[in-house]
Amino acid sequence: MNELVSAQTATALKQVKLGFLGVGWIGRHRMKAMLDSGFAEAVAIADPSTDMLRQARTLAPDAMIATDLEELLDQQLDGVVIATPSASHTEQAIRALEAGIAVFCQKPLGRTASEVKGVVDASKTANRLLGVDLSYRHTQGMRQIRELIRSGALGMVFAADLTFHNAYGPDKAWFYDRTLSGGGCLIDLGVHLIDLALWCLDFPSVATVTSELRAGGKRLEESGSVEDFTAATLTLSDDRVVRLTSSWRLQAGCDAVIGADFFGTEGGASFRNVDGSFYDFTAARLSGTSREILAEPPEEWGGRAAVDWTSRLARGQRYDPAAEEFVAVASVIDRIYQAGGCDLKTP
Incomplete structure (x- = not known):
């Protein structure tokens, strides 16, 4: 079973630099789980709501505030965590993957199987890790x-x-x-x-x-x-x-x-x-x-999918063929x- 790993194991691995796109309740919850794991640091956050940004800064006071995804991608990140409205997921995930940055996205990854396949194909082409928050x-x-x-x-x-x-x-x-x-x-x-x-x-x-x-x-x-x-x-x-x-x-x-x-x-x-x-x-x-x-x-299971992806990213994992499961669903x-x-x- 993929449980949260020990702090000792986490400190033995390189921390990954993450950007957070969308920091409403679910985005902040996953951010906290990732940061608490010891595998990640929050480099930058972006959200159109100043109130959501203020609350996210309590978790990551040193993170820069980015205006949009493009500014996030300029921060030399290892991964982007996407928690935006569903219609944006496909375009945002593909843009990040094409920039050579791994992606963890809220469900659904796309509105149709065609959109989801587009993201999975981009993950394979870029050889970057793709995760979806299928938390159960x-x-x-x-x-x-x-x-x-x-x-x-x-x-x-x-x-x-x-x-x-x-x-x-x-x-x-x-x-x-x-x-x-x-x-x-x-x-x-x-x-x-x-x-x-x-x-x-x-x-x-x-x-x-x-x-x-x-x-x-x-x-x-x-x-x-x-x-x-x-x-x-x-x-x-x-x-x-x-x-x-x-x-x-x-x-x-x-x-x-x-x-x-x-x-x-x-x-x-x-x-x-x-x-x-x-x-x-x-x-x-x-x-x-x-x-x-x-x-x-x-x-406490809600953040485990996020931590699992973060730990795999910290270990250097790239494209995972299991991403084809997202297309099947x-x-x-x-x-x-x-x-x-x-x-x-x-x-």
């Missing part, structure tokens, strides 16, 4: 469940159910503009479910996809609107089945309902949030009517939208 991979519970599946301990895993509902919607207007966000709850929340399913099952090919996309309880018909509820079924090439549901503003009776269940011929495994929490999870191995607890809260998202009758064209 780094929870203790999901790591253990994946190991159970891959080791064959659950027998043949033939089905999976994954869910991510919340009682809220995003508080930024750009989330509701498909040209800026790429979509609604599917690309915002469902991306984690698709990634976890494919990652645990070793990225099998997907044979067929069916889906329903809804907004305000009605089928999504206008290409300019975004979905607030998605239900999809993926039939894999080996006939295994994966069911996914995600939503914004669901009448859930709590803040969030998050779960991933995997069913095998010799047992099952379950990952669940606790009391509606976005951060606390339990994981269990299932056998008939019994369950064995694998992981329980508390656990984006391709499934495209197919879910297409099956639901959604236009994927972006300007």
Whole structure:
């Protein structure tokens, strides 16, 4: 399991020089995790909000304030951390990679599989490390469940159910503009479910996809609107089945309902949030009517994907072929939208 490494190990490696593009809540949280790891120093930060910059400077008081990405790239950086609105991710990531700078980006890496492939191709051409903040991979519970599946301990895993509902919607207007966000709850929340399913099952090919996309309880018909509820079924090439549901503003009776269940011929495994929490999870191995607890809260997992990328960058890692997994996830998202009758064209 990729845990945060010890401070002794961190000090034995060269600190990488990072620029931070976008320092809202998520950007600052990842910045803190990276800096606390001992692997990185914040050389420069950029954000259009003076309030966000002020708060970021409390974490990195010596970082220069850059006006934009171009000024960040002039600072002889090893890597750029991107936490900007989704429509900007592809262009910004490719620009940094073409400048010979590694990239860690918030999801989605692009609004379509074509955009994501463009970033991955740029990473390969530049031979620079590319990371995406698919943070749930780094929870203790999901790591253990994946190991159970891959080791064959659950027998043949033939089905999976994954869910991510919340009682809220995003508080930024750009989330509701498909040209800026790429979509609604599917690309915002469902991306984690698709990634976890494919990652645990070793990225099998997907044979067929069916889906329903809804907004305000009605089928999504206008290409300019975004979905607030998605239900999809993926039939894999080996006939295994994966069911996914995600939503914004669901009448859930709590803040969030998050779960991933995997069913095998010799047992099952379950990952669940606790009391509606976005951060606390339990994981269990299932056998008939019994369950064995694998992981329980508390656990500080939110920054682990960021620290993992930073530590690999500090060790000198360059292009990682596993970046092709980002394209596989984006391709499934495209197919879910297409099956639901959604236009994927972006300007």
